[in-house]
Amino acid sequence: MNNIKTDNNFDVTKQIRFVSHEIRNHISVCDMYAQILKKHIDNDGYKNPSVENALECIQKSLQIISMNVADLKSININNQSVLDFKTCIEKAVELSKAYVEDKDIEFEIFIKNTSMIKIDENRLTSCIVNIIKNAIEAIEIKGKICVFGEIKDNYGVLKISNNGKQIPNDKQDKIFDYGYTSKQSGSGYGLHICKKYLNSQNADIELVKSNKAETLFKIMIPLA
Ligand SMILES: Nc1ncnc2c1ncn2[C@@H]1O[C@H](COP(=O)(O)OP(=O)(O)O)[C@@H](O)[C@H]1O
Ligand SMILES: [Mg+2]
Known part of the structure; x- marks a missing residue:
């Protein structure tokens, strides 16, 4: 990625890297907790399709955010x-x-x-x-x-x-x-x-x- 410098010498590329890094960290946290919730639900035998569906949707959305963050780093390969x-x-x-x-x-x-x-x-x-x-x-x-x-x-x-x-x-x-x-x-x-x-x-x-x-x-x- 070419570095883009604005007039006041603010390094946009660095900022993008920093923000992507932070987003990635928090995506992992959300994903980890979604997995923990799923495990608890399975172990406790709690059956609620709407909760199961909500967790699946959260995980899918997290995958999509991850992909978008990867795009910011120009590694947007189609998988x-x-x-x-x-x-x-x-x-x-x-x-x-x-x-x-x-x-x-x-x-x-x-x-x-x-x-x-x-x-x-x-x-x-x-x-x-x-x-x-x-x-x-x-x-x-x-x-x-x-x-x-x-x-x-x-x-x-x-x-x-x-x-x-x-x-x-x-x-x-x-x-x-x-x-x-x-x-x-x-x-x-x-x-x-x-x-x-x-x-x-x-x-x-x-x-x-x-x-x-x-x-x-x-x-x-x-x-x-
Ligand atoms: N199903 C739809 N019905 C009416 N207008 C639509 C529909 N889908 C897209 N548009 C129009 O196309 C524009 C561009 O859509 P999009 O690229 O998703 O940007 P955004 O949703 O941020 O405006 C919308 O602002 C709207 O004017
Ligand atoms: Mg839209």
Whole structure:
């Protein structure tokens, strides 16, 4: 990584290294405690699917944060593996539900058929979470998010739609641009990063349509 110096000689690279180091340390702490909790639950025979699911989601999120921290150090290699399409999508959708908070959102998930896909699981999960988070944010109070998956023409095809507010026609070709956001506290990085990660793995994402009734995204993932 080239060192970037600002006018007042503040070493940004050093600061990034320092912050990544601190984040990494705390990720390990959280992961360790999640494992301890899991062990206690198993040993005590405490059966609660929602607690088990919450712990799994915490660990998955920690893996994604670790991957992002690794990206800061420019060691962002895709860690491709062969995964089951259906399982992978169901896990990612579950993780996204954390963003629903107090909205009244119905999820309809239908995975028609499955096969093995070849992709970095954490990167795919983080893309699906980004898309569903956007879908949740587009719904003001009450709405519906549909996730449809199928294997078609050598691809795992994933369609994610919501019935929230429309993306204005003149903005539809800007949503994948770096930094484009319509939200007050948005970053505008989510979709840009999704596209970049997917394209680097022979996968793709596109906006199929956005109108008053529905906004629909399609993701294509190559089969193994
Ligand atoms: N499902 C969606 N419904 C409506 N608008 C969306 C949807 N997904 C993305 N957008 C639009 O695309 C923009 C960019 O999304 P994103 O890159 O995730 O950045 P951010 O969420 O930080 O704004 C959003 O600000 C929003 O205007
Ligand atoms: Mg977003």
